[in-house]
Amino acid sequence: MSVRNLGHLFAPGSVALVGASARPGSLGATLLHNLLAGGFKGEIWPVNPKYQELDGRHCYASVAELPRAPALAVICTPAATIPAIVRQLGERGTRAAVVLTSNLQGARDAKGRSLRQAMLDAAHPYLLRLLGPNSAGLLAPGLGLNASVAHSGALPGRIAFVSQSGALMAGVLDWARTRGIGFSHFIALGDAFDVDLGDVLDYLASDGSTSAILLYVQDLRYARKFMSAARAAARSKPVLVLKAGREDDSLPAAASESGALAHPDDVFDAAIRRAGMLRVYTTDQLFSAAETLAYARPLHGERLAIVSNGAGPGVLARDALAYGGGVEAQFSEASSARLDTLLAPGWRRGNVVNLQGGALPEVYREAMDILLQDPQVDAVLVIQSPTATVASRDVANAIAPLVRTASKTILSCWLGGASVLDARAIASSARLPAYRTPEDAVAGFMQLVHYRRNQNLLMEVPPSMAGTVAPDRAAARALVREAIGNGRYLLSDPETKAILRTYGMAVVETRAARDVEAAVHAAQNIGYPVAVKILTPDVMHKSDFGGVALDLDTEEAVRAAAARMRRRLGELFPEARFEGFAVQAMVRRSNAHELIAGAATDPVFGPVIVFGQGGVTVEVADDHSVGLPPLNLVLARDLVDRTRVARLLAGYRSRPAVNMDAVLAALVQVSRMVSDIPEIVELDLNPLLADAKGAVVLDARMRLALADRSGSTLDRLAIRPYPRELEETVDWNGGPLLLRPIRPEDGPAHLAFFDALTPDDVRYRMFVRIRELQPSQLARFTQIDYDREMAFIATRKNADGVPETLAVGRVVADPDNITAEFAVTVRSDLKGMGLGKMMMEKLIAYCRSRGTREIVGEALPQNSRITGMVKKLGFTVTSTGLEGMREMRLIL
Template sequence: MSVRNLQHLFAPSSVALIGASERAGSVGATALRNLTGAGFTGPIYAVNPKHRQVAGITCYASVADLPQAPALAIICTPPASVPGIVRQLGERGCRAAIILTAGLSAQRDALGRTLQQAALDAAQPYIMRLLGPNCVGLLVPGIGLNASFAHTDALPGKLAFVSQSGALVTGVLDWARSRGIGFSRFISLGDSADVDFGDVLDYLASDGETSAILMYMEDVRHARKFMSAARAAARSKPVVVLKAGRMPEGARAAASHTGALAGADDVYDCAFRRAGMLRVLTTEDLFAAVETLAHARPLHGERLAIMTNGGGPGVMATDALVDGGGKMATLSAHTLGQLEELLPPTWSHANPVDIIGDAPAARYVRTLELLLADEQCDAVLFIHAPTAIVPSADIARAIAPLAKAASRNVLACWLGGEAVAEARRICFEAGIPTFDTPEDAVNGYLQIVHYRQAQNLLMQVPPSACNEFEADRIGARGIVLAALAEGRSQLAEPEAKAVLAAYGIEVVQTRLAADIEQAVGAAIEIGFPVALKVVSQQVVHKSDVGGVALDLDSAEAVRSAAQRMQRRLAELQPDARLDGFSVQQMARRPDAVELIVGAATDRVFGPVILFGQGGISVEVTGDHAVALPPLNTVLARDMIGRTRVARLLAGYRSRPPADMEAILWTLTQLSQLVSDIPEIIELDINPLLADSAGAIALDARMRVALADCSASSLDRLAIRPYPRELEETIEFEGRALLLRPIRPEDGPAHLAFFDALTPDDVRYRMFVRIRELTASQLARFTQIDFDREMAFIATRDGADGQPETLGVARVVADPDNVAAEFAVTVRSDLKGHGLGRTLMKKVIAYCRSRGTREIVGEALPQNTRVIRLVRSLGFEVTPAPEEGTMRLRLPLE
């Protein structure tokens, strides 16, 4: 369930309070006072069998006695009564309730259910939405609704605040009111038995009263639902999240480095980034981010120029920027020359630009003009400390028009109190992000940078895939299932490498030997020198027991090393069983960088991919990044760029850059592997050697477990991967034509497809005339959420050997999968050949398989081809005179 009936929760026409009271200090009395005192104009009903009247309004004995069904009910009665009240409300016609009562998950009913589950079961037949239990409630200041037991009202505004913590709800309300910050919706989720973050994000994404969404989060319970809702919301408005519980309690036991490194907070971080949201660390940052992002201009780079009238604040800002991973602008020679002519000889001669404390307003203006004109500056931070020479307000009045009109971001920092209060007000009213300290200003700038990075990631289109490699899924999964059939939870190293090789990941030649003499024979067959490793199910890290020997160049050296390993294992880990030895070809890569790539399973978000600096000290260096599968080359490259080892891979001194394409291939194939084979729960490639010649896996381990292998096993992935099973090859005009879901890599072909459409065909599809697709539009068309939408393309190789798109049929379902809106477009020169009908039939079959209730759409009356097509497929076609379009509808139930 998602947005069904949420309009009754967030915009009710009437409200009933079940458990209304006059007892001072009670929840029922507080909620009634809030409800009646906030200005709500709809009917308010009180329910309590012990009273005929409370707080001057009529009190009804039960839900059944109410004069009409309330749109929204607030329940603050004892836990045992809640499921029955929910059932009565549903029977009466109420479709939304807020359960303020706590303790429902700790008590059980006569059937053994928790009272929380009993309440959900009671609501389900009526599609009645429940907020809570154990929540503070809900405030909608725009309609005067205070359906909470909070101690104060909220001011009206354009921000939505959503919190799991009741204590934070009341604290933030107080904090925001004292600063004049208003809200469109203020929502306490409590235990989130029904309405959760995913539901609220879906609702707020299309809420015209909300310009930005702020969230305080402790955990996510439905990762797929959350990620789909978050990605959709973040495309339409800023979503800023404050996530609690950042500090790990300790590394969990794991059979791999990846399992130990991929901490839960890292996974939340990468989920927020993948969704295009901004994460902040404090409540103050939460609100500051919204103010900053509201006035932020598009960033074309991340280089910051700092302009100040005092050296110290400039140095402080520089330190904060470098510590935060930001980039200082290097001023061009032309700009430096002009500044030399403008500024006193004692100026700083570099960035930060110290214009000296005696600067008149004209010097501020001219310096800012020069910095804004420098192509090597992407943003400017202005810092001012008050002086007795020129009033700060005069300077603010001089620079505000210039900063407001600039195409680049300008941020202001006014140091001091009363002396700069007027200057702060002037900048604030001009829409210039304004801060009290250099550190706060830099933090605000970095929020813009991080937010834009996340948004850009949403809009990136990967290059078209040049290698249609087909992995041996059956063979790889067969190796895994064979190990599970033997009762093993870990693959032997040669088995793990065989699985990797089935997915096109390069591995060194490796043999498994049962004893010492077999190890000697395997070494002779492979050819010297070789590496020898101990194999034991009980040994997690081989080096801990002296179980690795390198550069063995003779049979005797292999025999001696194996004997030493056997003795060491018996001494250091006597309970471990020696299963044999792994013999592998030595990889001679002196210039290679040791990397680690792997996968682990997070309890909330499912499989996660890890990349970082490898070797035996990976836990100590802590240089790694994690990401959610599925990965494409853009996402994989972003992941690499978030590590320090990326700088080593770029090459240094006489070492050439590593083959980045080989590393990207390894990551994307690893992502495909864990998506395809649900039994793999942990995986390590450590080290993966990378140099200019490519990337090769030296050591690999995999942990496996029995898994649900039905279609629903894909639910373990937070983001639904490419649905390969929907691919279909047909014959079209004597040639093979592939019908398949669209992929991000189809961007170039989709652009060419759009360019081949006539202006009228574009207008029929878009309802307006568009000459070309923007980057964001192209990304939106090709980077789709397969859990909620589908776009089938008809594709084949063109005359130049590159894939070409001939047609596309798109369908986007609402979050509840009730109605799906379709669109179909065929290349203009192929109209009338039956391709549109073929694509539409595939869309209809797909929607039926998903249980969608109806397919709907719109067409201009002039678009007679599409109207004839859908009529022939059973669509109802009716005019919508007020919109000037034809409504198209196909019931599927």
């Protein structure tokens, strides 16, 4: 991921158009017209040897003849000329270009390289960034820059729109202009051979002119890069995604039920949710959500109060809320009593607040003021239908001041056409989201709700995993290597369960039997009753042809059932391979639920985790959710909560709730397994039987594949898991001390660590005085993206056996891995004992291993301890002149 030189691309001071033309309808003529008509304040230089002048401007014959290097070049010449032009621009000093030319992939140059590769090779020595090829261009309306083929410009605004479709550009620009929607940037990525979604997200995340980012996505090539950039961007501003191509008929058949359930669109949904972004499904929803998120206050709950001047619109909103899974606010007694004095006698308490048709503006204002003060209300929707006695604009003027003072979200709906245009304009100018129908308004509120839930997943600190068994990874890998060495890639139930046991998962006792008599012998050893299942890698649903027999309680019953299913396999599937039988202890749990937990491999996002209602009807029930590993307890709980069966698992009538800790632990262990063992491509635990006693795997199936050894085995994961290889045990103060990367579960220990710091130590670290860490700050410190930053902690168990954090060393590199900024904090009562030096050496070694070029940091002038320590480690320390701040730098 790289943002290097993207400033030249998105905020240039000068532009050269290579391929400018006077031929009507040509790319060169369209681009020149748009550049000149946009009002760009910088220099615009047409380049084409065929002309001496274009549109009254001198036209240069070549890049070499330009008066100086342009900050940005826009290229629309024939494909064969692109590599040479890019090289000339790089030599001249240009560091960014937009390539609108298409068909660079198939054509080849004189050396046999694709023109695509030749272009990239030409740009690489000069760090020249390329947008495209096959891009429709870009716009930066705040600069008056229209370097695109769009037939009209864009209004300035604070929304960035990034599209993988150039064809969408013109339509969206027209659509947005008619609604008064403006943009900070409008970017058509084209083929994205260099600058891609991840790069653009990184740039826009720190762009001060952008308050929200909208993405139109057709496909992704670099899931790890995209997820890393998306999670970082979503922490700083709303990111909304419109995804095309929800159906894909080209997918190969899956060898497992988990593989069949993990549809690519469900996986994409899971990725968007995990990144803290919001997915929408229409262009209208995209811009509506952008306005709502930009204007609305952050939600602290999901209870919506509805105020209307008529019963009908209010009931429509209430119905939409119920249908969408929203929560209607129930007013407090104090609020209801205050509303009694305002409303007509007999109004329905705890329902829609109906002000009646002739409600005056001050009545609207007073009713809303009451609800905004109610602790049982999290947001208020006000609906106004035009009447002959009260002007909508007067109502808007009355409630608009509340937006500035309210701590809660207010939404508005102005029913009607021309008569409410003024009211909508007043609302928008007050940053009050304005909708045309009650249903639209409720949909906007639910977008806020879903966005809040996704953001909470980013910020919530998970509880400790203390109850989860530590896996025996070496044993699991040995079993996998043995299976692959024997040419076995689809593992049977007994083979899979052997691997599950190494991860501490509860499995029903199961033995493999090669023939009927061996099955009888296995049943006698296990003890009756037993279940017998035929083993064949070629039939997924064994029960469909009688390949499963339950509750067998005699030798004769086992012998007869095994012989019968062996015969049926031969009759119905003569080509199927017979590998024997699995004999299991019969498990009887009358109140248990049949679930499925498993894993599959998505072609873009890599391993994914599947959970849902299991049993023989798993695919018909279609009740499942998908998540990306690695999972912790919070993410595993979210995976469960997104299924319908979750409500049954909570218990109902006389049926007790299941042991949810056991279910979540099973999901976390599945996540660990697929993260640890790259050869696992599909896994089914179906059924996973769960009740109040726990969760046990009855039937399991695993598919293996040779792992790609060309790079890190972790590269296949869309989100880098905890880097266990960086753990190190050292001797300190007469005992062992563990230095390791921080984990989300370290939240409580990190909070205790912060509380043990003196006020001065907090100020030395954060440059301001902070009494306590907010939940979002704690999540930010403990839930890190290991691809982008690293935080090491020094930890040991205290006298009570509870892990405690003694020191923290943190380093955050820029996206190009050139400069990394460090910070080291030692618990105040442990200073002077070598912990700071130990953490600093750990950070330096880590940065060297990643190829980082330099480490930098800042310190207050009073913090002589840190400056003295880093000098001994080779840092240079200089004064920046800003209140005596010290800058520390180590060249690696």
